[in-house]
Amino acid sequence: MQVREWDPAAAPAEGLKALLRAANLAVAADVPEDPPWRPDSFREYLSVTMPDERRVSWLALDGDDLLGYVSILLVGDVAVLELLVRPDVRRTGVGTALLGAAATRARAEGYGSIGVEVIGDTPAGDFFEAQGFRCAFVEMRNLLDLSTVDWTQLATMAESVGSGYRLEYHPGGPAESILDEYAKAKATMRLNPAYDLELRPSSYDSERLRASLATLHARGLKPYVVLAVHEPSGTVAGLTEVVVPAQRPTRADQYDTVVVQAHRGYGLGRALKARMLSELRAAEPQLLDVQTWNAVGAKAVTRINDELGFRPNREWREYEADVDEVLRRLGAPADQAP
Numbered sequence: 001m002q003v004r005e006w007d008p009a010a011a012p013a014e015g016l017k018a019l020l021r022a023a024n025l026a027v028a029a030d031v032p033e034d035p036p037w038r039p040d041s042f043r044e045y046l047s048v049t050m051p052d053e054r055r056v057s058w059l060a061l062d063g064d065d066l067l068g069y070v071s072i073l074l075v076g077d078v079a080v081l082e083l084l085v086r087p088d089v090r091r092t093g094v095g096t097a098l099l100g101a102a103a104t105r106a107r108a109e110g111y112g113s114i115g116v117e118v119i120g121d122t123p124a125g126d127f128f129e130a131q132g133f134r135c136a137f138v139e140m141r142n143l144l145d146l147s148t149v150d151w152t153q154l155a156t157m158a159e160s161v162g163s164g165y166r167l168e169y170h171p172g173g174p175a176e177s178i179l180d181e182y183a184k185a186k187a188t189m190r191l192n193p194a195y196d197l198e199l200r201p202s203s204y205d206s207e208r209l210r211a212s213l214a215t216l217h218a219r220g221l222k223p224y225v226v227l228a229v230h231e232p233s234g235t236v237a238g239l240t241e242v243v244v245p246a247q248r249p250t251r252a253d254q255y256d257t258v259v260v261q262a263h264r265g266y267g268l269g270r271a272l273k274a275r276m277l278s279e280l281r282a283a284e285p286q287l288l289d290v291q292t293w294n295a296v297g298a299k300a301v302t303r304i305n306d307e308l309g310f311r312p313n314r315e316w317r318e319y320e321a322d323v324d325e326v327l328r329r330l331g332a333p334a335d336q337a338p
C-alpha cells in the first residue's frame with residue numbers, strides 16, 4: 001500500500017470516480033440512512049476552499065486500487081481532518097497510515113492540533129480514541145422526513161411572528177443590501193458559549209460572508225436564507241440558513257439558525273424554520289429530507305425541531321488531538337527544529 005498526495009482539482013476523472021465509489025460504500029456501511037454521493041460538482045466540492053484556507057489531500061492506493069482518502073483543511077489554528085477507508089479493507093492499518101500522512105503535514109505547516117467530526121455509532125469513534133483523540137463536543141443530528149410534514153400547519157407556524165417583524169426569503173444567499181446587518185446577527189452566535197468548535201465554516205463579517213457565499217456556490221452548494229427583520233429598527237433579528245448540495249440533492253443541510261437575544265420570545269425561531277421548509281418545498285421539489293444539528297441539551301432549539309417534525313438521528317462528535325501526541329503514538333520521529 002502506498003499513500004500519495006493527491007490534487008482533486010487536477011486529478012484525472014478515474015480517481016474521482018474511484019473515490020466517489022469508496023465514499024458510497026462507506027455511506028452504505030456506516031450511515032445507510034444517508035443518500036449516496038453523486039458525481040455532480042464532486043471535484044469542486046473536494047478542491048475549492050475559502051481564500052484563506054487550504055486543503056491538502058492524499059489517497060491510499062494498492063496499485064491502481066483506491067483503498068482510502070484523507071484530507072486536512074488548514075483553517076485558523078486547527079487542521080480539520082476528513083478520513084475514509086473502503087469498508088472491505090478496514091482494520092488493516094490503512095486509516096492509521098493516512099492519518100500519519102495528514103498529521104505529519106499538519107506539523108510541518110505549523111499546526112498544533114487536529115480536529116475531526118465523527119458520526120456516532122460508526123467505527124470512527126473507536127479509531128480516533130485509539131489514536132489519542134478526545135471528544136470535545138457532542139451535537140445531535142436531526143432528520144426531518146419531508147413526506148411527514150403537515151404543510152398547512154407549517155404555513156400557520158411560518159406566519160406566527162410577533163407584530164413589528166417580517167420574514168424575508170433570500171434564495172442564493174442574503175442580498176448584498178442586507179449583508180452588514182446579516183453579519184451582525186450572525187456574530188451574536190459567538191456569544192453563545194455552548195456553540196461548537198466551529199469545524200464547520202461560519203462567517204461573521206460582511207466581507208468574509210461574501211467570500212463564504214462565493215465558496216459555497218463554487219463547491220456546488222446552493223444556499224438559501226430566511227431572515228427576520230425588526231421593522232422599527234431595520235435590523236436583522238434572526239436568520240436561518242440551508243444548503244442544498246449538488247452532490248446530495250435530496251438531502252438539505254440546515255446550518256445556523258440564530259435569533260438575536262433581544263428578539264427572543266416572539267416566535268421567530270420556529271417561524272424562520274417553518275418558512276424555510278415551505279420555500280424549499282417549492283424551490284427544490286426533489287428534496288426528501290432535511291438534516292440539522294443542535295447541541296445536546298439545547299432546550300429551545302430542540303423544542304422547535306421537535307414541533308417541526310425533526311427526529312434525533314445520530315450523535316455528531318467533535319474530536320481533537322495534539323498533532324505531536326498523534327505522531328508520538330504513531331511512532332513518528334520527533335519534530336526537527338528548523
Ligand SMILES: CC(C)(COP(=O)(O)OP(=O)(O)OC[C@H]1O[C@@H](n2cnc3c(N)ncnc32)[C@H](O)[C@@H]1OP(=O)(O)O)[C@@H](O)C(=O)NCCC(=O)NCCS
Nearest residue numbers: 082083084085090091092093094095096123124126127130
Ligand atoms: C475510521 C476509519 C477511517 C478507520 O480506518 P481503518 O483503516 O479501519 O483503521 P486502522 O486499521 O488503521 O485501525 C487502527 C486502530 O483503530 C481502532 N479501530 C479501528 N476500527 C475499529 C473498530 N471498528 N472497532 C474498534 N476499534 C477500531 C483499532 O484500535 C485499530 O487497531 P487494530 O485493528 O490493530 O485493533 C474507517 O472505519 C472509516 O473509513 N470509517 C468511515 C469514515 C469516517 O467515519 N471517517 C471519520 C470522519 S471524517
